[in-house]
Amino acid sequence: MDSYIESVYEGIKEKDPDQPVFHQAVLEVLETLEPAIKKFPKYKEFAILERIVEPERIIQFRIPWKDRDGIIQLNRGFRIQYNSAIGPYKGGLRLHPSVTQGLLKFLGFEQTFKNSLTGLPMGGAKGGSDFNPKGKTDSEVENFCTSFMMELYRHVGQFIDVPAGDIGVGAREIGYLYGAYGKITNLHGTCVLTGKGRTFGGSLIRPEATGYGTVYFVQEMLKTRKDDMKGKTVCVSGSGNVAQFATEKCTQLGAKVISLSDSSGWIHDPDGIDAKKLAWVMDLKNVRRGRIKEYAEHFKVDYSAKGSPWSLKCDISLPSATQNEVDAKEAKALVDNGVIAVGEGANMPCVPEAVEIFQEAKVLYAPGKAANAGGVSTSGLEMAQNSMRFFWTREEVDAKLHQIMVNIHQIAYETSEKFGDKGNYVLGANIGGFLKVADSMIAMGYLS
Numbered sequence: 001m002d003s004y005i006e007s008v009y010e011g012i013k014e015k016d017p018d019q020p021v022f023h024q025a026v027l028e029v030l031e032t033l034e035p036a037i038k039k040f041p042k043y044k045e046f047a048i049l050e051r052i053v054e055p056e057r058i059i060q061f062r063i064p065w066k067d068r069d070g071i072i073q074l075n076r077g078f079r080i081q082y083n084s085a086i087g088p089y090k091g092g093l094r095l096h097p098s099v100t101q102g103l104l105k106f107l108g109f110e111q112t113f114k115n116s117l118t119g120l121p122m123g124g125a126k127g128g129s130d131f132n133p134k135g136k137t138d139s140e141v142e143n144f145c146t147s148f149m150m151e152l153y154r155h156v157g158q159f160i161d162v163p164a165g166d167i168g169v170g171a172r173e174i175g176y177l178y179g180a181y182g183k184i185t186n187l188h189g190t191c192v193l194t195g196k197g198r199t200f201g202g203s204l205i206r207p208e209a210t211g212y213g214t215v216y217f218v219q220e221m222l223k224t225r226k227d228d229m230k231g232k233t234v235c236v237s238g239s240g241n242v243a244q245f246a247t248e249k250c251t252q253l254g255a256k257v258i259s260l261s262d263s264s265g266w267i268h269d270p271d272g273i274d275a276k277k278l279a280w281v282m283d284l285k286n287v288r289r290g291r292i293k294e295y296a297e298h299f300k301v302d303y304s305a306k307g308s309p310w311s312l313k314c315d316i317s318l319p320s321a322t323q324n325e326v327d328a329k330e331a332k333a334l335v336d337n338g339v340i341a342v343g344e345g346a347n348m349p350c351v352p353e354a355v356e357i358f359q360e361a362k363v364l365y366a367p368g369k370a371a372n373a374g375g376v377s378t379s380g381l382e383m384a385q386n387s388m389r390f391f392w393t394r395e396e397v398d399a400k401l402h403q404i405m406v407n408i409h410q411i412a413y414e415t416s417e418k419f420g421d422k423g424n425y426v427l428g429a430n431i432g433g434f435l436k437v438a439d440s441m442i443a444m445g446y447l448s
């Protein structure tokens, strides 16, 4: 590794030694930036790498809330405002017991490059809490979200920072957060959050966008090999927002999805999860808030609490649950079973060794910051519609989303070619996302 790049990487490890997942994300990006750093000495001269790895601002706060028995509970909340060089901070909120500052720094860092790739004016951010919404009543979730917003409202706004959903934050949570924001500030109709309900400013296709976008990106990768989705067997992990709509789009395009999972286990349905079965899953997960095991009981298919869907034979793999869910052994199994494309619906679901295995085997591999950028892109489209006080139709938003995914693919593909490793989407997406942010930072002076 180039000594300048190495010194930046060593610097973040020294400053925050207890944030391994953040180190992993930074290393993955820095390693691939080497050709750009060598070609353009200005990035070293203006200390761009040192600045880009450091969040502009980290906000941490306490969130007291009352549970169903009236007992006061306490959680920790964060908002990491990473980079505002190209627009207001933008990125999701995650509610999961594993949330720490280091985890959100990894996600906010990734988000900065992802948002740049979309071509829309959005900076990078991420936030959330170690609150676990699982098993909570609606009232408890509402109490928590209201208390969360009691602090967050000071730091967000349509021209400042615009959060959205992520793991554990869906339509219900965004509704409570937005309601609390309106009550606290008396500002209404402002795009302070995206992923809002359709009746109060949300964009059509936003719920579908991340899953659909991931499949659109995979479609573009397949086109480079004169192939398409039709007739392909697909393994999907997760059963939340991204997994559900990735499954829907695959099925619409003539592919067959044979797996889904949650944090307890995974199901294998060799006949495929068609539209009717998917509607059942959506009701299970979004309304009844049950476990994927119930799918196996209802449709009489295999369920396992051990291992993962990556042991199955498939053409396409779409990891759509969480970070580091595909290890080297699983990647090898996928390759041995003939996988031709991997599209990351989740953020950083493949460990670095797994990525190497895919790349060595010439599997079409799309990193999350490119493949799952459809969600934030459509959030950008929600911001645009709210500013116009106007709504686009489902078809209009879907067409724009599709075009954005085609553009992101083109940027990643052409950048990989320009920097000497055609078809390396990791390199293409990282450099493609980096250049715009870095050049903006230089143009706006050293304080940015």
Ligand code: NDP
Binding pocket: 165, 166, 167, 168, 169, 170, 210, 238, 239, 240, 241, 242, 243, 261, 262, 263, 264, 320, 321, 322, 323, 345, 346, 347, 372, 373, 375, 376
């Ligand atoms: P959801 O909360 O809707 O679903 C998450 C799914 O992943 C659930 O099935 C959940 O199972 C499973 N999961 C979560 N944590 C773990 C874990 N530690 N081990 C195994 N399974 C786990 O989240 P989303 O679908 O929104 O997000 C999924 C991924 O996609 C995340 O990486 C997120 O950052 C990324 N992403 C999401 C975007 C969006 O628009 N929603 C945009 C871009 C990226 P269980 O219910 O048991 O916890």
